[in-house]
Every structure is written in structure tokens, then in C-alpha cells.
Amino acid sequence: MTSTTQATPATNTCLALENVSISYGSFEAVRNVHMDIPAGKVTAFIGPSGCGKSTVLRALNRMNDLIEGCSLKGRVVFDAQNIYAKEVDPVEVRRRIGMVFQKPNPFPKSIYENIAFGARINGYKGDMDELVERSLRKAFIWDETKDKLKESGNALSGGQQQRLCIARAIAVEPEVILMDEPCSALDPISTLKIEELMHELKKTFSIVIVTHNMQQAVRVSDQTAFFNAEAVEGGSGKVGYLVEFNETERIFNAPVQQATQDYVTGRFG
């Protein structure tokens, strides 16, 4: 495995969603999303609960395959391939588009094994000790864990566990990291650490983050997508859609849509 450093210009598109609609069974969760997620930047998804932002995020590395009855229409283009094409192996997709979840979920193994697991199953041939150290350093958690690599990942605090999960995700050297509300289970100090970490990580990876916290979106992201949900005729419940996608500064200071303006100024509802 060669070290994959993303030296792509900022204007490059890393993931392109083309008319994506996602349904759970007969219930349509998100409709007609068009979006070009830039490479080497942090893109935030914001919006009220139930607007489908997590659903869209999970569609980007085919995690939705694990949910019974979830289907996607449209195309998600990554590296010039539609990741929903028939011949695509979702395991290969997830290997290049990693994920960090809402709840820290370290494996019930040692800290060392948590990092080594992904590399090992992906056929890493290099120096495992070196990879573990490098990954933990990148996730700003090396100093806290270097003396207890043999201890269980569950013995760490919540914030440390989440950084361990980020270290685990970057150990397989993906090109994109998806984060689904990575700080919602953490205290403000741990949240701050993870946000600092994101600034560092975007030098190497493209990051897409779902967050409920608008200040967090302002602090960490370059681009922001605002999702909303609206009731549709004949539909059961609300259907999510992409309202506006632009530079974070524009979204929060001079949004084009009234709904975005209402949401970011807290006048929503």
C-alpha cells in the first residue's frame, strides 16, 4: 500500500451526487439531491431533524446497504465511477471512503488492535507499529494512549474513544472521511479537540460532516449544505431535499433562500 496523499486542487470535485433520491421501502426520505462535494475541504450538512442529511451521508459510502429496504435512485460519482453501479463492490467503496459515527464505537479489542484491524484486513504489508503510531498521532491521541496500547479501547473516555475511532478510520488511508454527528455524544472540550483535528485532517482528506450544531459548521467547514424537509402531496410524512449548497460564509451571512436564512438565524419553525 502506498501512502495516498491528496494533493488535489481545491476546485476538484471529490463526490458528485446526481439527482439522488433515497427511499426506505415505499417511504421517500430524500428527493432529487444535486451536489458536488469538493476534494480537500470540509463540507458540512446542516438542517432540522428528519431532513435526510444523515441518510445522504450514509449513501456516500453505501452504509445504507445495511438498512433493510433502503434504495437509491440517481448516481453518486466518486473517482469517475458511479458507486451504485452493479459491478462496484461496496467493500472497496468503504475502504476508500471511511466513516466515523455518532456514538464512539471502538472494537472491544486493545487500542493497538483497533487501529491495526482495518489495515490488516486491507492487506497492509508495512510496519504495523509505525502505522499505529502515525494514525494515533494524526488523530491527536498518541500522547494519551502511547503507554497503554495493550489496554481495551473501551477503557478510554468518550472523547478519546471518538478520536480513536477517527484514528481507526484514517489508518486505512481513505480519500474521504464521513462523520455523522461525531461530537453529539461528547463534552465541549472533547468537541473542541475533534474540531481542531478536522482542520488538520482536511490537509490530507476530504471530510463530510453532519452536524446539528450550526456554530460547529461555521467553525469547521468550508462548504455548507442546508437540508430541509417538507410535506408532499400523497406522500407519507415529510420528504427531505437540498435547499442550498454554498460556501459556509455565504450560507450563514448571505443565503439565497429564505428557508436557509430562517434556519441559520434561528427563526425556524
Place this chain on the structure above:
Amino acid sequence: MTTTFPASSKSLHFNPSLKRNRLDQFLTGLAGVFSTIAVLPLILVLLYVLIQGGRLISIGLFTQLPPAPGLDGGGIGNALIGTVVVTLIASMIAIPVGVGGGVYLAEYSSGGWFAQFIRVGNDILAGVPSIIAGIFVYGAIVATRVFFGQSYTAAAGGLALAVLMLPTVIKTTDEGLKLVPRELTWGAIGVGASKFVTVTRITLPSAFTPIATGVVLAIARAAGETAPLIFTALFSPFWPEGLFNPIATMSVLIFNFAIMPFEPQNELAWAASFVLVVMILAANLFARWLRRFASK
């Protein structure tokens, strides 16, 4: 405001003559009596077996063959080995098949009619009387002489016990895997693990304790079964002669010897009962210990 309560209610002391307190005491006593009656059989059976069997424990009991009718002494060495052999055969069949079936139900099936059918069928199989498992193996294997023309064999006995163990192993594997948090599976899938790697490296190890507990309990149950062995493994007064010959087991030895009109055989039946009870007790304690080990 006029009070309609009796004047005595001013006192905060417990009043045993009150109707509600008398009823309370009576019902507490009644519940105590019934629960004593409920555990009485357990205590009596254990005590009786311990007293009757415990006094006969000696080294010879474990190393000698049972005596011919009319002779004294001897032991249950062959039956002890037989029980271990037959249970081992059953475990070697039931554990891989049962764990595999449980993994299929919990991880691979999509909850369709086939999986539902297996789940319901498995629950029914768990309630089937053990003698039915015996007669099934008798009809399928013993009567047809499938194993090298042999009729009663240790292997047939092991198969009959495997049929009994299977539902427990499938059920505990299925339930144990369902307890593994989804986030753990997602985590593995998220770093690019295939389904197979996720199940074998993350999900199954996380569910090891409940599965192991279920397996130990299933083995303990199988080791004490008599009905399915009577007409599959049969019995033998000699040392075991391989897997494809009749074999002695402790439960069948108890069944045979307890009703014989000879005192030494009756005593051996008690001794075997004692050993069997201790073995099953030990297995159950081991299962409890495993469970506690897990909750730490």
C-alpha cells in the same frame, strides 16, 4: 372538616390486629409455604442422591467395569467414558451446525419467510420430547444400519443428542448476536471489512460469552439425557470399542441398573447418579461463571 377515619389511626405504631395487617401476614406465610414446597423436590433429590451415591465414591468406581450380575464391586468407568464420548460427538455436530445456523439467522437472513420458518421450527424442535429425537435417529440410522452395517452405535447416540442440543445452540447464538450493538458492526464495515470478516472478527467474538454459556448448558442437558440413548447407543458392559459399536453411558447405566434385582448394581446406579449430578452441577456453575465474567 369532619373526619370519617377511626380515631386509632392517629397512632403511627404497627397494629397487628388490623385486618390488612393480618391478611398481609397470612398471605406472606402462604407464599413462603408454597415456595418451600416448590424447592423441596430439588433439595430432596440432591440430598438423596448425594447421600445414597456419595458414600459409594471410590477410585475403583471410576476405573473399573461394572460387575457381572451376581458379583460384587466394580465401577462405572466404561459408562463415564461413554458419556464423555457420546456428548463429544454430539457437541462436534451440534456446535458448528448450531452456531452456523444462528449466524445465518442473525447476520445473513433478511428476516424473510425462510428465516421466520427456521426460527419457529427451531423453537418447536426445542420443545420436542427427547425420546422423539431418539426414535428418529433409531429409524433413520440404527434400523437402516447406515454405519458400516452396525445397528446400535455410539455415533448414533451422539447424533440423537446433537438433535437435542441443536435448538439451544441456534437460539443462544441468534440471540447473542442480536445483542451486539449495531454500531460495532458499522464500525467494522466502515473501515472496509467484508461481511465475512465483520462476522468472524468482530460480531462473533463480541457475542462469545452468551454463545458459550448456551453451549455449556446444552452440553449439560445432553449429558444427562437417557431416552434418546436407550435405543441408539444402547449399552455395553465392556470398555468402549470405537464409535461404531454400542457404548455404555451413565444415564442408561442408571436406567438399567436401578431396576435390577441385584444390590451391587443398584448401588452403582446411585453412584452414577451422584457423578452425573455433580457433572451437570459443575457445568451449570461454569455457565453462570461465564455469564458473570461477561458482565464485568
